[in-house]
Amino acid sequence: MSGGGAAGGAGAGAPRRRGAALEAAIFDATLDLLTSGGFARLTMEGVAGAAQTGKAALYRRWSSKADLVVGALGATLPSVTDIPDLGSVRAEMLQLMAGFGELMNSRAGTAIRVLMAELDQEQAEAFRDFLLRQVIQPANAAMLRILGRGERRGDVRRGAAVPIVADVAPAMLLYHAKVCEGPLDMAFCLDLVDEVLVPMVRA
């Protein structure tokens, strides 16, 4: 809070940054270290060093490394956006899946896959809440709106706009990540839409 010490503890020659610029550098370093070395080996010291700042600057903002990681993911993860009316349920589902693919292949998405693979259940609880709030619930809501619009348009059967139907896309992505070997690419998304999702809901 005093004069020029927002990045207090930084080594000699470190750039002086504060506020958003410092935070961006810290998040950047966090995702880098998380993706390359995993959560267990991530330390507040390591992040401070990579971001050329001091540990005190980190602890002023985040009380633990789990806190810091949730902050870094929350600030950088592409959000699941609502899909506009594209005239057909297939086009809208494809756009939703493409957004998912983008999200999963983003830096934050890669870090999330590292976390999900590495953490045991207890450690994963904090991230589970984050994922529910930031990814799964918005994705389900977007899918439900696609289904509801399709019902009104007439290319989705009546009664398909229910939560268990909206769960199928995220369930298949989770299953793909956990059980299958192949990449989460556009070919998989196309298959999922054309072999599973559209047949499941068409009028």
Next chain:
Amino acid sequence: MSGGGAAGGAGAGAPRRRGAALEAAIFDATLDLLTSGGFARLTMEGVAGAAQTGKAALYRRWSSKADLVVGALGATLPSVTDIPDLGSVRAEMLQLMAGFGELMNSRAGTAIRVLMAELDQEQAEAFRDFLLRQVIQPANAAMLRILGRGERRGDVRRGAAVPIVADVAPAMLLYHAKVCEGPLDMAFCLDLVDEVLVPMVRA
């Protein structure tokens, strides 16, 4: 291999068992301890004590506790059985899901849920192979046969008997276990069949 020492190391007063009876007692103790205390706290000593035998009797059969746990699960998990022709794809899917529910709620199924929740990715590798071989692949094969028969019968659309469609049921069960809160009961299985699986494949 000598005279009467198959359960060598057992304490005074311990019952003398060998072969299948001893193995059954060991598996029983393993599943009990796993379900009540988790994998991290499971020890060969603990199992030997609970089964009233000696550590040596365990190490003669299994080289590690992971090995022992896979043995106990493999010996006791109900198998996924092929579903006979029941006249409709809905009836056959319901029977397959009921079998899944039974499996997941069996003692070995409960132990598997404990393991899946507790273990990190690295530890879970051995069990992942076991689950693939013992549960997921047989379940997918059974579902593919249901779909193929339905195509020939005429209550399943042509082209639905493909792996990605057969993946939906196990994917929804995994998602339910990982993300949802409710029990895996018959109500969920009915919803899954009637809202998702049958609409996805009907002719």
